[in-house]
Amino acid sequence: MTDPERLLRTAASPLSRLLLRAGEEEKPSHAALRRTAKAVAVAAVAGTAAKSASAAATAVGVKLAAKSATPALLGSATAATAATTAPMGAALGVGVVVKWVGIGVLSGAIGAPLLQSAVQPQSPKRSRPPAALAVQPRESIPRARPAEELRRAPASVPSVAPEQLQPPPPVEARRALAPSSSAPETPPKLEMTPASKGALLATEVRFVDQGRAALQRGAFQQALELLAPYEERFPQRQLLTEVLFLRMEAFSRSGNDDRARSLAASIVTRGVAGPQAARARAVLGY
Amino acid sequence: MHEPALRLVKPEQGAAAEAVQALVRAHFEQIWRLLRRLGLPEADADDAAQQVFTVACTRFASIQPGSERAFLYGCALRARAKWRESRRQRVQPTASGELDCADTELPSVDDLVERHRARALLDAILDSMPDELRTVFVLFEFEEQSSYEIAALLGIPRGTATSRLRRAREDFAKRLSRVESRLGFRGKVP
Numbered sequence: 227m228t229d230p231e232r233l234l235r236t237a238a239s240p241l242s243r244l245l246l247r248a249g250e251e252e253k254p255s256h257a258a259l260r261r262t263a264k265a266v267a268v269a270a271v272a273g274t275a276a277k278s279a280s281a282a283a284t285a286v287g288v289k290l291a292a293k294s295a296t297p298a299l300l301g302s303a304t305a306a307t308a309a310t311t312a313p314m315g316a317a318l319g320v321g322v323v324v325k326w327v328g329i330g331v332l333s334g335a336i337g338a339p340l341l342q343s344a345v346q347p348q349s350p351k352r353s354r355p356p357a358a359l360a361v362q363p364r365e366s367i368p369r370a371r372p373a374e375e376l377r378r379a380p381a382s383v384p385s386v387a388p389e390q391l392q393p394p395p396p397v398e399a400r401r402a403l404a405p406s407s408s409a410p411e412t413p414p415k416l417e418m419t420p421a422s423k424g425a426l427l428a429t430e431v432r433f434v435d436q437g438r439a440a441l442q443r444g445a446f447q448q449a450l451e452l453l454a455p456y457e458e459r460f461p462q463r464q465l466l467t468e469v470l471f472l473r474m475e476a477f478s479r480s481g482n483d484d485r486a487r488s489l490a491a492s493i494v495t496r497g498v499a500g501p502q503a504a505r506a507r508a509v510l511g512y
Numbered sequence: 513m514h515e516p517a518l519r520l521v522k523p524e525q526g527a528a529a530e531a532v533q534a535l536v537r538a539h540f541e542q543i544w545r546l547l548r549r550l551g552l553p554e555a556d557a558d559d560a561a562q563q564v565f566t567v568a569c570t571r572f573a574s575i576q577p578g579s580e581r582a583f584l585y586g587c588a589l590r591a592r593a594k595w596r597e598s599r600r601q602r603v604q605p606t607a608s609g610e611l612d613c614a615d616t617e618l619p620s621v622d623d624l625v626e627r628h629r630a631r632a633l634l635d636a637i638l639d640s641m642p643d644e645l646r647t648v649f650v651l652f653e654f655e656e657q658s659s660y661e662i663a664a665l666l667g668i669p670r671g672t673a674t675s676r677l678r679r680a681r682e683d684f685a686k687r688l689s690r691v692e693s694r695l696g697f698r699g700k701v702p
């Protein structure tokens with residue numbers, strides 16, 4: 227299924243071309259761009275403050291863990307809540323964020339001991355040593371989870387809310403995990419054998435090679451169409467950088483500078499190094 | 513044990529802030545233009561675009577590499593939906609989706625030389641289109657999203673996106689042809 231050409235390039239009606247060109251060429255004011263850049267900077271600062279405070283809340287949880295198992299669990303949970311609340315709060319303003327994070331810290335420090343006696347009867351159900359939870363690397367708590375789950379999500383679907391980032395596990399995973407219910411506290415995780423990883427990578431390489439070959443032939447549109455279903459077909463996305471690079475080149479060489487810059491920004495901001503990053507910076511005009 | 517975690521977080525946050533600034537530089541114009549073509553007046557488009565990037569900043573960690581543009585478009589579409597909802601109570605839609613301007617209000621051919629008049633006419637045509645067709649039309653024709661990307665963005669099957677695009681183009685052509693006949697446009701662009 228091939229997309230039609232854009233009307234701007236093919237429309238027979240001059241009026242149609244005139245209107246479409248006028249619409250395409252409209253640009254925002256520099257003032258609007260500056261205001262947004264400032265607003266984003268403020269939101270970033272708010273996010274940093276919130277995350278630092280929630281890290282402090284985690285620290286409170288760790289200290290409490292040394293004294294008792296249950297308070298540590300409560301402290302971690304409170305810190306996680308603060309971390310979840312923080313990004314949403316940042317959009318509302320620094321004051322709100324600080325307020326919520328403050329509540330998170332206070333909840334971790336004060337709420338945990340107060341609630342200890344109430345929760346204690348349930349604590350024996352936890353077979354895992356709580357200290358292990360408390361010293362879990364921070365990276366794996368707020369960041370790794372959405373990233374891992376997003377890899378399994380459909381391609382190019384924008385993520386909206388944290389709850390939407392958690393699709394149900396694949397049917398195969400549920401089937402495979404059904405008999406192993408002896409470890410109910412371990413979250414379901416789909417493990418791949420090295421052989422299956424290798425086979426998947428080989429398939430991915432062949433897929434990407436087709437796009438690269440089309441690009442080398444100068445068939446830019448075909449290259450883009452060949453690469454379009456990449457994210458959907460390969461949720462592991464082991465060659466994502468390469469695909470982004472090929473798309474960037476295809477857009478760049480076909481004269482679509484907007485899309486090329488967009489992809490170049492994606493490559494640069496994701497910390498890619500080497501010649502691909504250099505080329506991306508060149509596209510961005512750095 | 514918590515000290516290393518704090519040290520790990522700080523540079524990452526700095527990089528994220530820098531990355532979002534790069535996103536603003538790379539995408540602000542597109543997002544703003546999308547909002548404009550979807551009917552927001554300039555001032556509202558400024559505000560909505562700012563909201564879009566603020567959301568992107570707060571949720572940067574959850575944006576998939578390569579999906580930044582789709583994420584931003586998704587935010588923009590939601591911002592536009594909110595704007596439309598708030599406006600619905602104030603503005604009555606035009607009956608039967610006809611162009612909301614009398615013959616006397618249409619610009620002359622000479623006037624069309626001015627871009628802002630052309631844009632006003634374009635927006636009048638887009639305003640008169642059914643919303644679901646307008647959205648697909650704008651994403652495809654102005655933002656150069658493929659039908660595949662549009663389908664993912666709107667959460668619809670690709671076949672549906674393709675079908676909507678076909679109908680949107682027919683609808684646009686029909687409305688444009690009406691305008692041309694009323695203008696007496698003879699196919700000459702000054």
